[in-house]
Amino acid sequence: MKLKRIGFFLLSLLFIFTTMPMVSSAAKLSLRVEINGERIYFPDEEPNVDKAQRVQVPVRFVSEALGAKVGWNSGTKTVTVELGTDKVVLVLDQKTYDVNGEQKRMDTAAARVGGRVFVPLRFVSEGLGASVKWDSAVSTVYISTSGFVDVREKPKDDQKDQVVEESINGFKVKYNTGSNLGISPGSRIEKGRAFLILSIRFAMEGSDYNMQVQEVEDILKQKVEEKTVNEIMKYVKTKTKEEQELKMKTFTDKNYEINVGSNINSNIVLNLYMK
Structure with a gap:
């Protein structure tokens, strides 16, 4: 094919x-x-x-x-x-x-x-x-090779006015909450593959930084060890404005690897991998 x-x-x-x-x-x-x-x-x-x-x-x-x-x-x-x-x-x-x-x-x-x-x-x-x-x-x-879906940017027609919960590779996420957190599914959970991509947005109209940060923390805590989540969120919170830079940094627990980074005038992006 x-x-x-x-x-x-x-x-x-x-x-x-x-x-x-x-x-x-x-x-x-x-x-x-x-x-x-x-x-x-x-x-x-x-x-x-x-x-x-x-x-x-x-x-x-x-x-x-x-x-x-x-x-x-x-x-x-x-x-x-x-x-x-x-x-x-x-x-x-x-x-x-x-x-x-x-x-x-x-x-x-x-x-x-x-x-x-x-x-x-x-x-x-x-x-x-x-x-x-x-x-x-x-x-x-x-x-x-099969296209991208951003569940927060493209809610279904009958879901535009309600918060909808979906599962992405075992992690429960909510979209249409009003925070404008970017959530994209990667591939299936497998070693070396990014299975979930989270993006804390600054420039998009209506974005709520504090709400996005909280949603990221809630998602991570579902499966990532608490100590690692705390380290990640502490690092994420050092960037509060779009103009700041957040150098790429990798956090790990016994099961996952999470890469976090952001350039100047860019969103904060977290990529989740299976170790």
Whole structure:
């Protein structure tokens, strides 16, 4: 199935931007990638942000590792990426590129870095299809092959005027409470996979910071050890204004790993993992 092929491909062609056009130049945390809730590690050349503020990824290493067909013509400096019937063609240092025979133009270009060919994957994604979120607070790209659902942003039509409780991977959450806490389900609970993402929002109209903080604490206390929850909340509460920075920090108990961080002018994001 095409969806499965895209899933395999996206595990290799990693940093794709479809929901946010550029990566914040203020990002100070290390770039991270998660595919369907699973964090991806790079043993070789790391992704980088180019002068146009686009994320570039070493195309051959990541794609060939998991099944995508990648071609390179040194004479014409052309890289070709094929997945099923989809084909994307880019030329080094050129802003025009081709998707399934159609000429397109981007604001950056593929480049050679450290002996490897890097491609701007937002534009590659346009020819392949994917659901992608960029969270500047923790410098992380979240990629899903089945789409994203934010239960707080999209209540059902018959639930818009009432608080609704749902279970996300065993954690009970409430949405439509008026706090504007961001809650996104990750993947299933499994080692190495983020299964729940919480975002304390500052800029969204009507956001109640104190209420969001309390809701985060209530959610964590359901399964995370109390001592760890107390440490997390103490750290979270050190940022009370959007302009403050909260450097990435990891908290653990015997079962869970929780990463907490926020850049300047960004939300506070907590990613929950199974150890």
